Amino acid sequence: MSDSHIQVTxxxxxxxxxxxxxxxxxxxxxxxxxxxxxxxxxxxASGIRRFRELQRSIDGIxxxxxxxxxxxxxxxxxxxxxVYPTVPxxxxxxxxVLGASLTHLVKQxxxxxxxxxxxxxxxRADYDAQHPDHxxx
Numbered sequence: 001m002s003d004s005h006i007q008v009t010x011x012x013x014x015x016x017x018x019x020x021x022x023x024x025x026x027x028x029x030x031x032x033x034x035x036x037x038x039x040x041x042x043x044x045a046s047g048i049r050r051f052r053e054l055q056r057s058i059d060g061i062x063x064x065x066x067x068x069x070x071x072x073x074x075x076x077x078x079x080x081x082x083v084y085p086t087v088p089x090x091x092x093x094x095x096x097v098l099g100a101s102l103t104h105l106v107k108q109x110x111x112x113x114x115x116x117x118x119x120x121x122x123x124r125a126d127y128d129a130q131h132p133d134h135x136x137x
Contacts, residue, residue, distance in 0.1 A: 031076050036061055036069040038106055041095065044079065045103040048094040078102065 031037055039058045043049055049057070055066050070093055073079040078099035084090040095103070128134070 031072060031078075032102065032106075034069075036065055037073060038109075040066075040069055040073060040093075041078070041099065041102060041106055042110070044093060044095045044099070045106070048092050051091050051093070054093065073099070 032041070036058070039061070040054060043054055043057050051066070051070075054070070055061060055063060058066070061069075070079055070081065074081050074093075077096055080094050080096050082092045082094075084092070127136075
């Protein structure tokens, strides 16, 4: 290997081994791996939001799904919910320090997806052309 070679593949310890039965990634991915949680984190990275602001900014999310998502993120310590004693009650959401520490990883994932969007689309089209009867979508 030359001196200019840069290793781009990270070395990861596998989960599920006897000496490493659960590295914690499954638990974290359960929360931050779903699209709604990531989209809420992206929105809250810009600052405090009210519930309706979040709902309007996340296309396709229902009121029920947004409620479940922010409650789960709050439970995990990623989001803080503040209720103001007004009529009707005003509720705001913001990232905690822990939640904010996740934003650079989400940004890296977003940047990666934008950079590779066309390649992935071409790969999908090629696969679909080679396997016209498959049900994978």
